[in-house]
Amino acid sequence: xxxxxxxxxxxxxxxxxxxxxxxxxxxxxxxxxxxxxxxxxxxxxxxxxxxxxxxxxxxxxxxxxxxxxxxxxxxxxxxxxxxxxxxxxxxxxxxxxxxxxxxxxxxxxxxxxxxxxxxxxxxxxxxxxxxxxxxxxxxxxxxxxxxxxxxxxxxxxxxxxxxxxxxxxxxxxxxxxxxxxxxxxxxxxxxxxxxxxxxxxxxxxxxxxxxxxxxxxxxxxxxxxxxxxxxxxxxxxxxxxxxxxxxxxxxxxxxxxxxxx
Numbered sequence: 001x002x003x004x005x006x007x008x009x010x011x012x013x014x015x016x017x018x019x020x021x022x023x024x025x026x027x028x029x030x031x032x033x034x035x036x037x038x039x040x041x042x043x044x045x046x047x048x049x050x051x052x053x054x055x056x057x058x059x060x061x062x063x064x065x066x067x068x069x070x071x072x073x074x075x076x077x078x079x080x081x082x083x084x085x086x087x088x089x090x091x092x093x094x095x096x097x098x099x100x101x102x103x104x105x106x107x108x109x110x111x112x113x114x115x116x117x118x119x120x121x122x123x124x125x126x127x128x129x130x131x132x133x134x135x136x137x138x139x140x141x142x143x144x145x146x147x148x149x150x151x152x153x154x155x156x157x158x159x160x161x162x163x164x165x166x167x168x169x170x171x172x173x174x175x176x177x178x179x180x181x182x183x184x185x186x187x188x189x190x191x192x193x194x195x196x197x198x199x200x201x202x203x204x205x206x207x208x209x210x211x212x213x214x215x216x217x218x219x220x221x222x223x224x225x226x227x228x229x230x231x232x233x234x235x236x237x238x239x240x241x242x243x244x245x246x247x248x249x250x251x252x253x254x255x256x257x258x259x260x261x
Contacts, residue, residue, distance in 0.1 A: 011234030072205010132165035203234030
């Protein structure tokens with residue numbers, strides 16, 4: 001079979017920035033084993049697969065290691081493909097997923113993801129993570145991911161984690177977010193995934209399901225601008241809507257082609 005594939009840089013308007021995702025358009029679902037093999041072959045942090053079902057799209061997300069329950073940047077990349085390459089005419093894209101129904105819409109040149117809010121709760125950090133991160137946080141929280149709070153943007157930027165130590169604890173499918181108030185934006189973050197093929201994720205949309213409600217409460221505002229300060233980096237426009245969050249960003253196509261199996 002032939003499968004149409006796109007590689008998209010999400011949360012950026014320039015190629016070689018933001019977070020890379022591959023997007024595969026399927027006519028029907030194929031075995032999970034094949035989906036995982038395609039993802040390994042793509043060798044990026046996430047591959048999104050989607051199938052049109054009536055007036056909705058069923059979406060699934062895979063890393064080279066496992067299937068994820070939610071992925072922001074690959075959803076943004078998929079919406080970019082549907083809006084710009086499939087010439088979708090409706091104003092709202094409706095997805096069904098392992099995390100329930102998700103809606104995506106446009107606001108000017110931004111693509112906006114309507115995702116569930118995941119307010120993190122106070123937690124204890126496993127000693128392996130504390131030693132692996134190398135700098136003790138001010139506070140520790142957890143939802144799907146651990147959320148480590150630091151005093152300054154420089155603290156977050158200067159963290160050099162020891163992956164070998166962090167890999168000794170399994171928090172599948174979650175990760176570790178390190179975050180602080182930003183110098184020029186409301187907050188900054190980085191994201192690390194233990195035992196993953198790609199240890200530091202460039203821009204992590206789903207992490208903002210926890211970061212947005214946390215920083216909205218901390219800063220007393222519901223409209224925020226965030227940056228993920230990885231090597232590639234990306235900008236996220238955020239809105240806190242009680243039980244939902246709006247995660248917005250730009251995207252650009254790097255490559256499109258055909259997978260032949």
